[in-house]
Amino acid sequence: MLTHSRQTKKTGLFGLLLTLGLVTAAHAQNPDWVLPRTIDGHPDFQGVWANNSITPLQRPEVFADRQQLSAEEFARLQTKAQEIAETDGDALFGDGFLGAVLAGEITSYDPSTGNYDQSWMVQRELENRTSLIVDPANGRLPAFTQEAQQRMAQRPASRRDRPDSYLDLPLQERCITYGMPYILAGYNSYYQIVQSKHTVAIVQEMIHDVRIIPLQDKPPIADSIRLWHGDSRGWWEGDTLVVETRNFSPKSEFLGAGANRLFTERYTRVAEDVLRYEFTLEDASTWTSPWTAVINYTRSEDPIFEYACHEGNYALEGILSGARAQDRAEGL
Amino acid sequence: MSIRLKSVPSILALLALLLSVPPALAADNSIPRTADGRPDFNGIWQAMGTAHYNLEPHAAGFPPAPELGAFGAIPAGLGVVVGGEIPYRPQARAQQQANQADWLARDPVVKCYLPGVPRANYMPFPFQIVQSPETLVMAYEFASAMRIVYMNQAEFKAPVPSWMGHSLGSWEGDTLVIEVTEQMPDSWFDHAGNFHSESLRVVERYTHLSADVLQYEARIEDPEVFTEAWTLRMPLYRRLDQNMQLLEFKCVEFTEELIYGHLSKGAEHQPGTGSNTTPDTGTQP
Numbered sequence: 001m002l003t004h005s006r007q008t009k010k011t012g013l014f015g016l017l018l019t020l021g022l023v024t025a026a027h028a029q030n031p032d033w034v035l036p037r038t039i040d041g042h043p044d045f046q047g048v049w050a051n052n053s054i055t056p057l058q059r060p061e062v063f064a065d066r067q068q069l070s071a072e073e074f075a076r077l078q079t080k081a082q083e084i085a086e087t088d089g090d091a092l093f094g095d096g097f098l099g100a101v102l103a104g105e106i107t108s109y110d111p112s113t114g115n116y117d118q119s120w121m122v123q124r125e126l127e128n129r130t131s132l133i134v135d136p137a138n139g140r141l142p143a144f145t146q147e148a149q150q151r152m153a154q155r156p157a158s159r160r161d162r163p164d165s166y167l168d169l170p171l172q173e174r175c176i177t178y179g180m181p182y183i184l185a186g187y188n189s190y191y192q193i194v195q196s197k198h199t200v201a202i203v204q205e206m207i208h209d210v211r212i213i214p215l216q217d218k219p220p221i222a223d224s225i226r227l228w229h230g231d232s233r234g235w236w237e238g239d240t241l242v243v244e245t246r247n248f249s250p251k252s253e254f255l256g257a258g259a260n261r262l263f264t265e266r267y268t269r270v271a272e273d274v275l276r277y278e279f280t281l282e283d284a285s286t287w288t289s290p291w292t293a294v295i296n297y298t299r300s301e302d303p304i305f306e307y308a309c310h311e312g313n314y315a316l317e318g319i320l321s322g323a324r325a326q327d328r329a330e331g332l
Numbered sequence: 333m334s335i336r337l338k339s340v341p342s343i344l345a346l347l348a349l350l351l352s353v354p355p356a357l358a359a360d361n362s363i364p365r366t367a368d369g370r371p372d373f374n375g376i377w378q379a380m381g382t383a384h385y386n387l388e389p390h391a392a393g394f395p396p397a398p399e400l401g402a403f404g405a406i407p408a409g410l411g412v413v414v415g416g417e418i419p420y421r422p423q424a425r426a427q428q429q430a431n432q433a434d435w436l437a438r439d440p441v442v443k444c445y446l447p448g449v450p451r452a453n454y455m456p457f458p459f460q461i462v463q464s465p466e467t468l469v470m471a472y473e474f475a476s477a478m479r480i481v482y483m484n485q486a487e488f489k490a491p492v493p494s495w496m497g498h499s500l501g502s503w504e505g506d507t508l509v510i511e512v513t514e515q516m517p518d519s520w521f522d523h524a525g526n527f528h529s530e531s532l533r534v535v536e537r538y539t540h541l542s543a544d545v546l547q548y549e550a551r552i553e554d555p556e557v558f559t560e561a562w563t564l565r566m567p568l569y570r571r572l573d574q575n576m577q578l579l580e581f582k583c584v585e586f587t588e589e590l591i592y593g594h595l596s597k598g599a600e601h602q603p604g605t606g607s608n609t610t611p612d613t614g615t616q617p
Contacts (some may be wrong), residue, residue: 039367039465046464165596166588176584192480194462194469196374197367201462201469203478208446208496210471210478212460212578219575227580304480306494310584311445311518320595327597 033272035239040197043239045267048304049275049297051189052125054081054098057293059131059139067130067139074128081126124186125298132183132293134278141255142287148256162323166316171251173316175309178206179254180229180245181263181279183295191297192304200234200241205304213243221247228252230263241267257286273299360506363540366463371506371540373461373468376576377568379454379548382409386524387564388417396436406523412454414563418526424557431525439523443591444583446477446495448519449512449534450550450564458571460578468501468508473581481510490514493530508538529556544570 036044063069069077131139144152159168172178182189182204192203200213213234221231229252230245243265250259261283268276275297282290364372382390389411395404420428431438441447447455457474468481481499482488490498490513497515501508517530537549546568553561593599 046467166592174584174588176582192467192469194464194467194480196462196464199374199460199462201460201471203469203480207476208478209476210469212462212471214577218577221575221577221579225579228582229580303482303488303491305491306446306496308446308495311495311516316592317595320592324595324597332597 030271035269038195040195042195042236043241043269044195045193045200045241045269045275046195048190048192048300048302050125050300051183051185051191051277051295051297053127053132053185053295054124055127055129055132056098057132057183058141059133060098063130063139065138067134068128069130078126081124085124125296127296132295133291134294135280135292136289142289142291144256145284145286145288148286152256162326163320164323166320169316169319173319175207175313175316177209177228177252180248180252181254181265182206183293185295188307190300190302190304200243203304205307207309208307213241223247226250226252226259237266239268241265243267254281257281257283260285270296275299360540362542363506364543366465368465370463370465370503371508372463373508373538373546374463376458376460376571376578377546378456378458378571379566379568381412381454381566382407383412383454383564383566384451384456384522385409387411387413387522387526388524390524412564412566414565419559419562421557421559424527428525428527431520431527433525435523435525438525440519441474441523442587444475444587446475446519447472448495448515449479449497449499450536450548450552451519451521452477452479452496453536453548453550453568454566457581458576458578470499471578473578475581475583495519497534504537506539508536510536510538512536527557528552528554531556538568541567544572 038044038046068074133139133141136142160170163169166174178184188206190205192205194201194203198214198216200215202211202213203209204211209229211229211232213232215234215236218233220233225231225247226249227247228249231247232243232245234241234243236242245263245265246261248259248261248263252258254261254263261281264280264282266276266278268278270276277295277297278292279295280290280292281287364374366372366374385406386409390406390409392408393406395401395406397404418428436442441451441455446452452470452472452474453459455472455474457472459470459472459474462469462471466483468483469478470481471478477496479496479499481501483501483503486500486502488500493514493516495516495518497512499510499512501510503509512534513532515528515530515532515534517528517532520527531554533553535551535553537547537551539547539549541547547565548568549563549565551561551563552558
């Protein structure tokens with residue numbers, strides 16, 4: 001029952017071209033579709049879901065106030081996207097893909113090594129939406145508070161180009177976490193949901209994390225326990241799974257927010273192959289207002305792979321020993 | 333409770349209903365069951381004892397570094413290997429002894445590497461099972477290790493080798509049987525250097541002894557390392573602590589100084605020593 005197209009793409013043996021899928025309202029318009037249910041009667045979200053949307057988190061300014069494009073503009077965008085997809089350039093993750101479509105050229109994700117080529121690419125989903133952010137209406141992140149601006153100004157400058165130690169490198173290159181939420185599209189962006197009566201497990205392929213969401217009444221954990229991925233509680237509101245997460249560690253940063261954020265997710269299966277994922281971030285110490293985004297996860301027939309990041313992190317050793325070699329060459 | 337059976341057809345209907353009940357339901361009702369009548373393994377489990385130090389019988393021993401004192405000393409254990417000793421090939425036994433003599437430097441979990449199976453199940457950390465008819469997830473607190481168990485999909489071959497292996501589940505009556513294959517050869521079974529090769533095949537059996545205790549068995553086959561298959565066996569206990577839940581033990585950051593410290597600016601110690609002294613990197617917050 002399972003196909004393994006992702007595997008062949010990752011190995012890059014076949015020089016596969018990127019293909020584009022379309023997430024359209026058509027997915028949701030089969031009138032005969034009935035929401036499947038688990039053996040416990042809950043809405044059944046089980047299976048592997050992909051976040052491969054090309055829609056950027058924030059609306060590019062070129063789209064101004066428009067949440068959607070006209071049919072004609074969208075068709076033009078599709079053509080351009082296909083052209084980009086068929087070039088032999090670097091892989092484009094996250095928002096980079098639409099950026100390339102708009103700019104007409106590819107900006108390398110990683111100019112220093114150039115090792116992310118098209119063989120890393122998965123099928124990206126084209127949606128007629130101009131931003132994942134749905135609130136505020138302009139599709140942009142709210143302004144930072146003064147407190148957040150001061151916090152960011154005090155941050156030490158990045159030392160990535162010649163790190164003094166592993167501490168100078170980002171958390172994902174250290175294989176600690178890609179953050180919560182992990183919303184980068186098209187890069188190990190697969191999630192498997194498994195449901196029991198009282199628990200929902202969300203497996204993230206990225207660094208083999210499992211989020212355990214208890215559905216029963218459970219008091220919050222002590223405020224002193226701070227976690228990279230926060231502490232989650234869930235419940236059903238009609239056919240929507242609502243998950244509230246707090247107790248983030250101050251080191252667990254997401255777009256400038258840290259320990260104070262309240263992260264609320266709403267999962268709704270709107271079609272056989274679309275899981276609507278809405279999330280809201282609230283943090284009065286970081287943003288002047290809460291904000292909400294929607295990602296349409298699409299169904300994946302492929303299994304989750306094990307991403308053993310730390311076990312094979314030769315790159316980190318390579319980067320650090322390269323930096324020390326530079327030091328020695330300069331007599332430092 | 334009384335049921336009046338008014339007619340032969342209704343008796344037949346009742347008989348038909350009884351016959352259609354899965355055998356599991358008709359059997360032991362003292363254990364928890366899911367809505368589809370299977371034994372319910374949902375919950376948070378943990379092994380006790382000292383199997384994670386050494387699967388074989390062992391007396392207490394010195395800590396791997398003297399500064400750890402009694403906290404790091406190794407507690408004794410009766411052993412969990414059925415029959416007492418692991419049937420190593422002679423050369424493999426020598427390898428295990430060399431591993432054990434240098435375990436702090438060689439043991440993969442010291443570096444926060446994924447422990448593999450069966451070791452993940454008896455690390456001194458809780459793990460949670462989330463069970464559905466088609467799929468089980470086993471989420472381990474240690475190192476955020478996890479595995480997905482595919483039920484009744486015997487034809488699904490491992491896509492690639494992995495640290496936690498490829499788990500295919502099936503039912504034998506009320507016993508959950510999981511075959512685990514395609515594990516990386518790098519993982520160990522315990523701190524004592526017990527090890528395997530890439531030919532490892534593990535067949536696990538989980539059976540309720542009561543609502544809160546499971547019998548856990550793992551049959552280990554690896555003809556490159558062992559003269560015959562052998563079995564380890566131990567109970568797994570439900571964590572009954574009030575409001576029990578998994579927390580994070582993302583140990584990568586606890587091992588970075590050990591693994592990468594020698595590559596920090598100004599570091600004085602040499603690579604490969606596994607030294608844990610903190611160099612003056614000038615970057616500590």
